[in-house]
Amino acid sequence: MTGPGQDSPQDLAAAYALGALSADETRRFEAFLATSPETQREVREYREVAALLALAGPDAPSALPGGLRDRVLTRVAEQKARPLRAAGTGARPSSVVWVALAASLLLAVGLGAGLVSARGRLAAVQTELAARNASLDRTAQQLAERDSTLNSILEPGVELYQLTSSGDPEPGIQLFWNRQRNQAIVHGFRLKPVPSGKAYQLWFIKDGAPVPSVTFKPEADGHAKVEHVAVPEGGALSAAAITVEPEAGSAQPTSPIVMVGPLKRS
Numbered sequence: 001m002t003g004p005g006q007d008s009p010q011d012l013a014a015a016y017a018l019g020a021l022s023a024d025e026t027r028r029f030e031a032f033l034a035t036s037p038e039t040q041r042e043v044r045e046y047r048e049v050a051a052l053l054a055l056a057g058p059d060a061p062s063a064l065p066g067g068l069r070d071r072v073l074t075r076v077a078e079q080k081a082r083p084l085r086a087a088g089t090g091a092r093p094s095s096v097v098w099v100a101l102a103a104s105l106l107l108a109v110g111l112g113a114g115l116v117s118a119r120g121r122l123a124a125v126q127t128e129l130a131a132r133n134a135s136l137d138r139t140a141q142q143l144a145e146r147d148s149t150l151n152s153i154l155e156p157g158v159e160l161y162q163l164t165s166s167g168d169p170e171p172g173i174q175l176f177w178n179r180q181r182n183q184a185i186v187h188g189f190r191l192k193p194v195p196s197g198k199a200y201q202l203w204f205i206k207d208g209a210p211v212p213s214v215t216f217k218p219e220a221d222g223h224a225k226v227e228h229v230a231v232p233e234g235g236a237l238s239a240a241a242i243t244v245e246p247e248a249g250s251a252q253p254t255s256p257i258v259m260v261g262p263l264k265r266s
Contacts, residue, residue: 017046188224
């Protein structure tokens with residue numbers, strides 16, 4: 001496989017690893033490769049270098065195992081030091097092959113680093129956009145809910161009543177009663193937390209007797225809102241009250257009244 005003006009078979013290992021040999025050269029080199037464990041090792045190392053550099057990006061040098069990087073660089077230096085053979089001899093200049101290998105590895109580093117960097121930036125942008133979209137969705141939902149509540153409060157026939165604790169305005173309950181629809185909106189503020197398994201329950205005092213209504217729990221900031229609360233019809237409603245009951249509610253109050261307010265027009 002060798003002759004005057006030709007590379008030795010082992011010198012073609014780099015070109016073979018890069019796929020730079022002709023079909024005839026590849027066939028003859030593979031015949032030699034089957035008999036040379038040392039050349040097989042070199043081919044594996046060249047391919048491993050290219051793969052590791054492409055995957056490692058900017059940290060490529062430290063990613064190469066053992067003395068593999070030093071052996072490859074030493075081999076490059078040795079081959080680059082050899083003089084180029086005369087053109088037209090049919091030989092493949094060893095230094096050209098090694099320069100091509102070095103250029104290919106540098107290109108692999110650039111492409112690998114660029115790909116990793118681009119994927120990282122894309123993932124960061126996608127994450128940020130998803131977070132912004134989720135935030136916008138939440139904001140839009142909150143605004144829609146506030147608009148709906150405000151529109152309900154501003155409807156004709158809506159009256160505001162206050163439920164307080166011993167006359168103290170805080171904590172308290174605002175009860176917006178739409179007499180035309182016979183529905184109410186309950187808005188609580190600065191409410192104290194309730195024990196586990198418990199909830200606040202609204203009662204309407206009708207003809208002197210408590211009529212059970214909705215249960216609710218305050219949020220962490222003490223606020224609570226319940227819409228579309230049915231107001232009992234028939235009879236005289238004199239007041240509304242709040243007690244602490246089981247989460248499912250009670251048919252009759254089982255604890256003292258914590259907030260109360262009249263439902264009579266002033």
